[in-house]
Amino acid sequence: MLASAMTTDLEESLSELSLLLYEEDWKAADRLTTDLLLRAVAHSPGNSAIPSREEVQRHRLHLATETLATLPCPLLNALDDCWQSASGGHFGFSAQLQVYADILETVAFDPALRNWSMPHPFFEEVGWLMLFPLRPVGFLKFYSWLDFDLDAPMGHLPALWYWRVPRLASLQMGGFLTGQGACFGDLSRLDAMMLRLSRCHQLGG
């Protein structure tokens, strides 16, 4: 799968990502990571050409639950490697999966009871929740409010893969047409990504 996808273009993008990460330009790196995921998704078997970044943005693609479940494992691993080595394991998909798996084991969370006052513990753990004075509320930060810094909680980044949603979906989730920011977390997409990551890990093991 990757052999065909890993064109020179993709290799260049990956080395560009590494460069951005080592320069600690976390925001640009996050954007590039999401771009690469979206381009991999748009690069369906019938469509041989890998779409350019502009094309991806023009079509306003986003990573839906079903899309996340079919992301190519080699690409996820490659991106994760870049993030992990640049952040010393602090950022990256593996860091997020680790946080998520710990929560799954320790906290019984019933999505049926999800409401304002009971966000999924993962959001709080990785520091994606908007801070309110008294108690955590299930509202996520605007994307620009995130901490693009190594002081951020573990698994804080990459985040844009989750933030980028269609405007309508954002609105449905109680947001302000600004993507995932400032609205309730979508557990299905988060879980799909985490499930995908754990399945990819089994392949490696």
Place this chain on the structure above:
Amino acid sequence: MAKEVIVLIKIVDSGLTNDDVVGEVQYLIEDLRDLDGMSQTRFYVVNEIRDSDEIRVGIRFEVSSTENFRSVIKRLRDRLFYNPIETRFLFQFSDLKLQIQTHKAEDLIGLMSAIQSGYLFPPQYNYFLEVEKCIHTHYHLSNVDINNLKLIGQRLGLTQEQAHDLNDEVAGKYKTREEKHNYFEKITFEEFMYFRRMRESYSFASKDRWPMLEELAENLGLPKSEAELIYKHYYKDYNEDIKLKSEQQLAKASQEAESKAKAERQKQAQQAQEWRDQYRSLCREAMTSNIYPSEYDQGRLDQARRLRNISVDEAISIEVEVRDELHGGIQSAAGVDYSRLRNLLHQQAWQEADMETEAVILKALDRDMQPATAATVQRLSAVDVATIDGLWSRYSSGRFGFKAQQQVYRAQQQIQQDDRQRLLDFQQALGWREAPSLLYQGYRPYHDLNFSLEAPQGHLPTWRWSCPSLSDRYKPSLEVIAAVIQHLNGCMLLEAAATPALDPAFPTQLA
């Protein structure tokens, strides 16, 4: 009739010292021995006391033919010619003794002419030598020879009878060449017959018979080449015979050895089979309660394996067989290892076993661990389906597994005609879905499912391997469910007894 001439030579020269005399005698012996036909002659030394020392002064020897005698005299004459020493010669021809003492060579010349005339030896003897010569050159007396000899006999003054007797004497019992040949052949044949018998009773290495037979041929006056041909002929026969016999013996021995080895092999195979069976029952004992033998049992098995001379590979294959027999086989067409799934099920770790089921199915599908779709699930081979189902139903006593799910679906077919509704009802019957209400679809998160034996029939294994997400809710798509049911029906036939009778009024679309 004396055929020999006794010759005695003594050096009597007074001018020589004792040492000179001894030296001269020595030279004389060597000189004479050099002559043709004289190498076999024995020289006796004659000693004499001179000046109180016993020293060699001469020699004594016998000469048996005119030729030899002539060459001896010639040599003696030459010696005197070059080195005139006073010497005493004594020749004894039967009764006649002739003594000469001289240092002049000429004195011996007269003797030589006497020898030349042939009168020194008796005429019979000379005739005898002639006959012998004829026989040795032609091996029998031809007509020419006989006539020639007749003339010689007349010249020597022999009577007809005398000549004839001598002829017979020389020719011996076997006169013609043919007779000699036959006789030699007969002897050779007997010799080899004897040899053969000897060989049979005592197995000593065959000795070369040729030198003895060669002597016989010589004595018979048979040409050596002819004798050798006869000998070789019989020798060849004999050798072939021996070879044939030894080959037969060898063949017999090897046949015996082979049958013995075969019996031995059979015995060994039997023994090995017995040992393998013993080892198998030990394995069974060690693995009845555990999938893998405990450390203690492993040590015992290892010891038993060594005692029974079973190779490690063979032992492993026996263990695998026994394990599969006791705990369910883990065959896979896709090359997936189901041993971890078996372990988890054996431990009744239902949730982990369910997660492992997802892992093995996605690995078997080999689609980059992407969740199975209606299209890809068809690729799961019947072998793998049977293995997964076999393990689940074995450890849940038939409560879980694909077959259990199939049965639940069959039951639903009896009561629900609508395909879509039937799939929803099927999920509900499996306990994957609660009764829906107006605002609630009834799907629960994956971890809320019942991972225990109290769960409904067919509740496990879940089909999480077809789901993109689980924690929000476990909800396989209807399309996938229909495809999986169809695939299961293609892979596994439900036993008639387990299948509720189908109502022909409601033909199924998915069966």
